[in-house]
Amino acid sequence: MELSYKFPEGFWWGSATSATQIEGAANKDGKGKNIWDHWYELESNRFFNNVGPESTSDFYHHYKEDIRLMKQIGHNSFRISISWSRLIPSGRGEVNQRAVSFYNAVIDNLIDNGIEPFVNLYHFDMPLDLQNEGGWESREVVEAYKGYAKICFELFGDRVKKWFTFNEPIVPVEAGYLYNIHYPNIVDFKRATQVAYNTVVASAKAVEVYHSLQFKDGKIGIILNLTPSYPRSDHPADLKAARIADLFFNRCFLDPAVLGKYPQELIEIIKEYSELPLIHDGDLDLIKNNTVDILGVNYYQPRRVKAKEYAVNLESPLMPEWFFDRYEMPGRKMNKYRGWEIYEKGIFDILINLKDNYGNIESFISENGMGVEDEERFMQNEQIQDDYRIEFIREHLKWLHKSIEAGCNVKGYHLWTFMDNWSWMNAYKNRYGFISVNIETKERSLKKSAQWFTEVSRNNGF
Numbered sequence: 001m002e003l004s005y006k007f008p009e010g011f012w013w014g015s016a017t018s019a020t021q022i023e024g025a026a027n028k029d030g031k032g033k034n035i036w037d038h039w040y041e042l043e044s045n046r047f048f049n050n051v052g053p054e055s056t057s058d059f060y061h062h063y064k065e066d067i068r069l070m071k072q073i074g075h076n077s078f079r080i081s082i083s084w085s086r087l088i089p090s091g092r093g094e095v096n097q098r099a100v101s102f103y104n105a106v107i108d109n110l111i112d113n114g115i116e117p118f119v120n121l122y123h124f125d126m127p128l129d130l131q132n133e134g135g136w137e138s139r140e141v142v143e144a145y146k147g148y149a150k151i152c153f154e155l156f157g158d159r160v161k162k163w164f165t166f167n168e169p170i171v172p173v174e175a176g177y178l179y180n181i182h183y184p185n186i187v188d189f190k191r192a193t194q195v196a197y198n199t200v201v202a203s204a205k206a207v208e209v210y211h212s213l214q215f216k217d218g219k220i221g222i223i224l225n226l227t228p229s230y231p232r233s234d235h236p237a238d239l240k241a242a243r244i245a246d247l248f249f250n251r252c253f254l255d256p257a258v259l260g261k262y263p264q265e266l267i268e269i270i271k272e273y274s275e276l277p278l279i280h281d282g283d284l285d286l287i288k289n290n291t292v293d294i295l296g297v298n299y300y301q302p303r304r305v306k307a308k309e310y311a312v313n314l315e316s317p318l319m320p321e322w323f324f325d326r327y328e329m330p331g332r333k334m335n336k337y338r339g340w341e342i343y344e345k346g347i348f349d350i351l352i353n354l355k356d357n358y359g360n361i362e363s364f365i366s367e368n369g370m371g372v373e374d375e376e377r378f379m380q381n382e383q384i385q386d387d388y389r390i391e392f393i394r395e396h397l398k399w400l401h402k403s404i405e406a407g408c409n410v411k412g413y414h415l416w417t418f419m420d421n422w423s424w425m426n427a428y429k430n431r432y433g434f435i436s437v438n439i440e441t442k443e444r445s446l447k448k449s450a451q452w453f454t455e456v457s458r459n460n461g462f
Helices: 035-042 059-072 097-112 139-156 170-177 189-213 236-259 264-272 283-289 345-357 387-405 448-459
Strands: 012-016 077-081 116-120 162-167 219-225 229-231 294-298 303-306 363-367 410-415 435-437 444-446
Touching: 012 116, 012 363, 012 448, 059 097, 059 444, 077 162, 077 410, 097 116, 097 139, 139 162, 139 189, 162 189, 162 294, 170 189, 170 219, 170 236, 189 219, 189 236, 189 283, 219 236, 219 363, 229 236, 236 264, 236 303, 294 345, 345 363, 345 387, 387 410, 387 448, 444 448
Parallel strands: 012 077, 012 410, 077 116, 116 162, 162 219, 219 294, 229 303, 294 363, 363 410
Antiparallel strands: 435 444
């Protein structure tokens, strides 16, 4: 069979997920509470259909079956996250041996099935005890995270060769400290800046610890949702708006993680509004000397911006939107089920930027996917016919292939996600998986996209 798009040998085909979103067993086997368990108890009404994190897709009890399915549909790699509050219930101190057994079993099972485990340390799930100390605003919590990371490396680093410090660290900043979307529901630019900065310090400390342990063949990175900021036009005011949006949402993590320093323009903007974070002696050297080995790139949709139409109300809280307005490009292609723009070339633009401006760091697409509500509408012959998802993946893979031809150092593609999972406040509203999950019975079934992906992986192309 002649393939139009052939990928490099050893390309990583798989998917990604996170602990809180699939494990379930939220109150079992010694797991401590995290902020999601707590917030659901406080305000279950803020979660779609009042569905909380306590059972989710129950990977905790179904992992063997799920890993068999991963193998069946062509995975050679899979990203999980470790639940900090499952492993260390209070965030520091005693390690939960039942959690160690669980993660050992998952890691060993993946390896036995020819699937490389990619392990992420933090995916939005702060242990409640540490959030009560201030969460990422607190340098003591940064130290607790460093200790947690070291324990993970020592427990699992003999087998896990791909580690990630954080997934989408901008999300807890935006959602938890700017826009009142996630717990702790704070709206405060200065505190948001401190959370972002302390997260960068925490990541650098974990990188430092990992490298000091000198694992053979091991790599440590970070996973960032790099959302390209496209200006409405080439007018200088629109270009400036796009540049500032890029600084706030992408470069605030990308530059320190990969280049070891912050963009000067970002520092100047934050300084002008007297919102600079508290910096400790030695921090900037720590960041400079502990850049990542590998970068995961999450990409779903572009950000389109234009210059401000109206003057800002200076009495309102400082927000990134003081510097730009969002722009809806006429004629854009939409995921009509989710309300997000689909712009496949974005993946190419991100990777070319990494090649040109970030030393062509080794990278992979760590998330890309299409959420759809009420997928049962597309059921035929007892299978969800998600042709829209196949088209979405295929068109993004074409641009990924173009980036490889252009010399980008990109090594794989992971879909979000393996099976329909609990998606924070949206719970099970939008489905993203290759595998459909019946929420009541926990029964798994393959969607059409799973079969398509099996062939892509098997042929290393399409």
